[in-house]
Amino acid sequence: MSTSTTAAPSTRADVNELQRIASQIRRDIVRQVHGVQSGHPGGSLGCADYFAALYFSVMRHKPQPWDMDGKGQDLFFLSNGHISPVFYSTLARSGYFPVSELATFRKIDSRLQGHPTTHEGLPGVRMASGSLGQGLSVGIGAALAKKMNGDDTLVFTLHGDGELQEGQIWEAAMFAAGKKVDNLISTIDYNGRQIDGDVDDVLPLGDLKAKWLAFGWDVLETNGNDMAALLKTLNEAKSRTGKGRPVMILMTTEMGQGVDFMMHSHEWHGIAPNDEQLKKALEQLPETLGDY
Amino acid sequence: MSTYPVLDQKDTRSGFGAGLHELGKTNPHVVALCADLTGSLKMDAFKKDFPERFVQVGIAEANMMGIAAGMTIGGKIPYTGTFANFSTGRVYDQVRQSIAYAGKNVKICASHAGLTLGEDGATHQILEDIGLMRMLPGMAVVVPCDYNQTKQATIAIADHDGPVYLRFGRPKWPVFIPADMPFELGKAQRLIEGTDVSIFACGHLVWRALQAAEELAKQGVKAEVINVHTIKPLDVEAILASVAKTGCAVSCEEHNRHGGLGDAIAQVLTTHAPAPQEFVAVNDSFGESGTPDQLLKKYGLDTPDIVKAAKAAIARK
Numbered sequence: 001m002s003t004s005t006t007a008a009p010s011t012r013a014d015v016n017e018l019q020r021i022a023s024q025i026r027r028d029i030v031r032q033v034h035g036v037q038s039g040h041p042g043g044s045l046g047c048a049d050y051f052a053a054l055y056f057s058v059m060r061h062k063p064q065p066w067d068m069d070g071k072g073q074d075l076f077f078l079s080n081g082h083i084s085p086v087f088y089s090t091l092a093r094s095g096y097f098p099v100s101e102l103a104t105f106r107k108i109d110s111r112l113q114g115h116p117t118t119h120e121g122l123p124g125v126r127m128a129s130g131s132l133g134q135g136l137s138v139g140i141g142a143a144l145a146k147k148m149n150g151d152d153t154l155v156f157t158l159h160g161d162g163e164l165q166e167g168q169i170w171e172a173a174m175f176a177a178g179k180k181v182d183n184l185i186s187t188i189d190y191n192g193r194q195i196d197g198d199v200d201d202v203l204p205l206g207d208l209k210a211k212w213l214a215f216g217w218d219v220l221e222t223n224g225n226d227m228a229a230l231l232k233t234l235n236e237a238k239s240r241t242g243k244g245r246p247v248m249i250l251m252t253t254e255m256g257q258g259v260d261f262m263m264h265s266h267e268w269h270g271i272a273p274n275d276e277q278l279k280k281a282l283e284q285l286p287e288t289l290g291d292y
Numbered sequence: 293m294s295t296y297p298v299l300d301q302k303d304t305r306s307g308f309g310a311g312l313h314e315l316g317k318t319n320p321h322v323v324a325l326c327a328d329l330t331g332s333l334k335m336d337a338f339k340k341d342f343p344e345r346f347v348q349v350g351i352a353e354a355n356m357m358g359i360a361a362g363m364t365i366g367g368k369i370p371y372t373g374t375f376a377n378f379s380t381g382r383v384y385d386q387v388r389q390s391i392a393y394a395g396k397n398v399k400i401c402a403s404h405a406g407l408t409l410g411e412d413g414a415t416h417q418i419l420e421d422i423g424l425m426r427m428l429p430g431m432a433v434v435v436p437c438d439y440n441q442t443k444q445a446t447i448a449i450a451d452h453d454g455p456v457y458l459r460f461g462r463p464k465w466p467v468f469i470p471a472d473m474p475f476e477l478g479k480a481q482r483l484i485e486g487t488d489v490s491i492f493a494c495g496h497l498v499w500r501a502l503q504a505a506e507e508l509a510k511q512g513v514k515a516e517v518i519n520v521h522t523i524k525p526l527d528v529e530a531i532l533a534s535v536a537k538t539g540c541a542v543s544c545e546e547h548n549r550h551g552g553l554g555d556a557i558a559q560v561l562t563t564h565a566p567a568p569q570e571f572v573a574v575n576d577s578f579g580e581s582g583t584p585d586q587l588l589k590k591y592g593l594d595t596p597d598i599v600k601a602a603k604a605a606i607a608r609k
Contacts, residue, residue, distance in 0.1 A: 069365055069366055070366075071366065071367075119395065126365050127394050128389050128390065128394040129389070131385050131389045133354075134358050134385075134386055137356075137358020137361075138358045138359070138361050140355075140358070141359035141362020141365070142366060144347065145364075145365060145366025145367070148344065151366070167354070168355055168358065171350075171352035171355035175349060
């Protein structure tokens, strides 16, 4: 029995609108991290286009009323939980909780913990993440539950490229292909950087496309900072579900995308801008939806 | 003269298998996952009769814990099955983040716990798992004492909304809990009433505690035996009521003396009503190969050790 007809269609924004949303998300990211002088802006900025496309065009989801089980809705799991600023901004901007709550990011008594958690009951978050390598397994579990429930909606997961150094990822990769979990679309934020430096210097990933293909996944590649290309790839990925293979998108991005002095380096993985840097960053990011 | 005659000799893991199969029939939300130990965990009957609700994960316990956590999103009640070592130590971070911290309704079912695993030796005889799991906020820890009780506990934890660690073992062991004895999660069972010493035990050592009480009775000592099948949440009331009467305690567990049942009871006593306590537990060491009986004797967990501990506790009153 299909339950997909019950999924509330999300706003189907076009490429221009998605770019405008991504700009506001980027503003929210740097303002959140600046506000508490802590957090991870680099990867968050790089993935802002992906989040905008996913939540404002690709996924079928219903922010209100919040429902943990999400039956009849597409689900998203953030495995690299440290890019919480982009996740929180996206959730707030799509209506899961008030945008004003972004001001509480990483502060005492906040639902917006440093890394996402279900523990504080924040709508839109279905799993705790932060310790890396666990989200693919979780996504597989949710996808299996959907199959058992006759629910033909999809599960999306996002992972860092450095995160692929965790062994559990490859346990999950083997399982998803071996057990034909074909209602799953995973994406790697392939920015080539991690906290200690370039991924190639820390621990090279080798031929990533060949690896995922060898594990039995259907693999797509895209530029995660080209909204038109990204949107096309995400929709192509959806069309490839239900065909016996999980789908992997290798998404190249630029860490720090949108803020010139944060790009082309791993330095902004986990540090906050000062007042002057915030001003410079915001000058490059048009306010499109109104700051919180 | 025993109040608890031996009804049969069965392994507690078979009690788990029977309980899981029963749940398959009665609770459509229950699903089972196994990491290549279906036979050892006695999950074959569930797998055979409910194949659409059984997930063979392969030898990948971390992945199994994550998948189980994910399956709760969608209303499933996942039961994971593997050895106790691979259910806890190997996957502690996965259990901590994706199950306990995330508050997911996963039942972590762990066989081959403790020394009585026997010949496989210390790599598999985890003696730290109760401590690891009771430290996790929100995690219930259940250690049933025989086949019948393991079956009852397996069924009962499905109705507990939250993560549970269910610990049981490998060897055939006396079955002495009547199948119709009520089982309530979090409620300790007074198996023998006494006035001189409170013997608190869990798992396989409950049987040894009963034997020790018989021996003590022959020597004129009236020991109270309490089966603490739920170590978390602990039945504080039952512990305090018993020690208020007897004035001293012995804790018995197939576990390191650090972190397990003994520590849990000591915390209750020191907080509310300080009293002498003796610990029958493994003395901060790893195990080794041997038969279950040989190992319990060598590591000080046998009936005479409990008798000796009871007398020592009484002497310290």
